[in-house]
Amino acid sequence: MSALRTALKKTGIMVACHINKIAFVSVLLLLMFPLVNQSAYTLRIATVAMMYIMIALSLNLLTGFCGLMSIGHAAFWGIGAYTAAILAKNLGWGMGTCLIASALVSGFFGMMLGLPVLKLKGYYLTIVTLGFCEIIRMVELNWMSLTRGPLGINNIPYPNLFGIVLKSRVEIYYIMLGLMVLTGLVVHSIVHSRIGKAIVAIREDDLAASAMGINVTLYKIMVFIISATIMGVAGGFYAHYIRYIEPSIFNTGTSMNMLIMAIFGGLGSIPGTIIGATILTVLPETIRFLAEYRNLIYGFLIIVLMLIKPSGVLGDVNMEYIKKRYYASKAGDKG
């Protein structure tokens, strides 16, 4: 048992010290993946998993790093999806411009919601996000002339970039990979910047943070907007990818699933988020043969993880700290 623990600890230190290299190699492997595997089914799961990684990263920035829990984030995803769908179908815009529009519109809604409510703390904010999600869904459901209500928008054009229509699953896979890597880089650089420190300080203790001269409300709004923007891009992609959207996709249940991914992987951990979103997207697929027992197992797994490790897979693992301590101890050995 203790041998296992030491082995685990050693692996942990190895991973922490080389996390950037591991990330780089993973991206390389993902780049090569379609070369070895052409199965439409696997590529679909991989694409969806990467989209959920992007979503979970956006939620983790908000919930994990800034401590603001949203259970209405599917609304921003939906806003992005509807924006892209309407622009692509009615105005014939290309995917690139659609995604930018999705980002802007979602970000704008994030700001409109964030400005009045981010003075609220804890549960109150969470309730507001819940209400927001319902309002947006109701608008999507009832604005018949724009969204076609419960009929949804079908036949959304295939993704096209610079006039080239991308129909193959491999091409779509690469677009998603690009978006995911971009999101990862954005979230990583925010978290490791001065702003990131301020965000975490706000989560840890907002009173102390404001005593330090950090404009708490401003930073909260900023993070909220960034998070909503990322969700919008993911939504825009989703609309182009799935080619049919309707309001019930973007309900609170979906928001919850997204949040579960972030919590499962570990709030406040980027590698954790990636692992969490991957497991929770791939697992239901791999146990599809269990038919109706599938959801039972899914729920059971979440309960078990929360019992044995409430902070999620990598929630309380501070890689920076492990790395620093390891190098410090190594320097100590030599000196």
Next chain:
Amino acid sequence: MPLLKVENLVVNYGSINALKGISFEVNKGEIVTLIGSNGAGKSTTMNTIAGLKSPSGGKIYFEDNDITKLDSSKRVKAGIILSPEGRQVFPEFSVYDNLMMGGFIQKKKDNLVEIEKVFELFPVLKERKKQMAGTLSGGEQQMLAVARALMGKPKLLMLDEPSMGLAPLIVKEIFGLIQRIREIGTTVLLVEQNARVALKISDRAYVIETGKIVLSGKAQELLESEDVQKAYLGM
């Protein structure tokens, strides 16, 4: 001209009057203490001066400028820095990161200069600079909280209950440091329940009772005053 001047400050929490119109001032280079029992309104006064709580009446002047409506982050820039009650260090940050956070409003270059000065005052923090703040002892965390506030180069340093929950020997050390901080040129506004220790190092003091100032004067006089001795010094 006083560095800080508080005029008729009124603060309410819902229907409860926490401060019922208090006025006092702090001159440059002084150590001024607000003493009072639990719930008298000391922390409310500090939080209002720092801009964390907005008053329903009265004015606050800092260096002759009306700052009553100023945002808390702008007050920090102006030089009013609060070290909040209960230490409130960031437990998951290292000591070094906590200190850097204290200089959030400044450039990193300035912080690197400032941190050396702070380490001179608090050598124990230098020894532990890579340690997570949550793993420090209570006394060390309090020192970190004071040091972190100093990182922002305050003109007025406000310390809310720095002796809370600490052993007498540690309290003595911390109050010694507060005197050093004043010698370096920082004005200090102190809130304390531990009136005896606080009065010993202060120039002047105000006694707050249920949201009002009931007594004020030179610290030495208050130490000798019978009322204060009965109510706050347990004699």
